[in-house]
Amino acid sequence: PTGVGVPHPRSYGTFPRVLKRYVGEGGISLERAIQISSSAPAKKLRLTDRGLIKDGYQADLVIFNPRTILDKATYEQPHQYPEGISHVLVNGEIVVENGEHSGRKPGKVLRLQS
Secondary structure (H helix, E strand, C coil): CCCCCCCCCHHHHHHHHHHHHHHHCCCCCHHHHHHHHCHHHHHHCCCCCCCCCCCCCCCCEEEECCCCCECCCCCCCCCCCCECEEEEEECCEEEEECCEECCCCCCCCCCCCC
């Protein structure tokens, strides 16, 4: 895992925890969990080319197994990637492939759109 300092474990584990705890153990649907981690924040921040899988949108995608997703970050060891995520694409570039970080960093700072 990359990173410096001591971040809160949520930096690495928020959405895997939502998927495991609130979807896997009941409470919300998988579709709703994905919405609250993608299109809902994009809409709130007025990011008009993100948050959906749609022609012309940025390809920010996470490929995961809902049966094996598990957050591993703790207060003692916050820099831990979750289990169950095989691939991550940021702006269409693969940054995690077969569970391994590629070292690529194609992301950029996004600001609230007015």
